[in-house]
Amino acid sequence: MKRTQSGITFIGFLVVLAVAGFFAYIGMKLFPMYQEYYSVKSALKGLANEPGIATADPAKIQDLFFRRLYINYSDNVKPENVKLTRGERGWKMEVNYEVRKSMIYNLDVVGKFDAVQELTRAGDADS
Template structure:
């Protein structure tokens, strides 16, 4: 009686290992991009909860926003990516930015991120 072996060959194992390694490498490039986007969203939410934010001037609002991002080590958002415009009872803050990370050779991964928040006075001291 002859027994046949089953399983992966060494070549197949190396190929699978390479594919898994490639996905892990791309993941290491993508996770910080999305982590930074989460920090931007959290900074906007924090600004929205700030008392009297609708009565502040846009320069002060932008300064508060970038202070919050500095704490989170977010470095891809620049002042030119932030737009603040007047709405009925406060301000609307839009953050649109792009992150480009090199992968292999001339291949890059590009993330385009957009976040927006209405900055209105909250609570009893609001209007």
């Protein structure tokens, strides 16, 4: 009597399901952190395309930046995480922040994010 393999057992299926569930859980914890980082990067790029940004006041630049972040529900970036330095052709904006999410019991995941953008677009500041 010859037996042939007929597929995965119920226990094997549960193990595969548990591993897939664990990785899905990790992904659900990490995805919002990276989505917020993408929002910061796109806000910086949008700000760099703003006419007259190279000659704008630093307070106005920060206000425009945080308005763009507010639209995307980004709440981990604070004003103390933003640094503006004057360059030859305009401003250099650096955003450095950290996000800490609880994973399981006393295990946390920490993401450190850094973004830099040159703000050199000259033009009419009122358009």
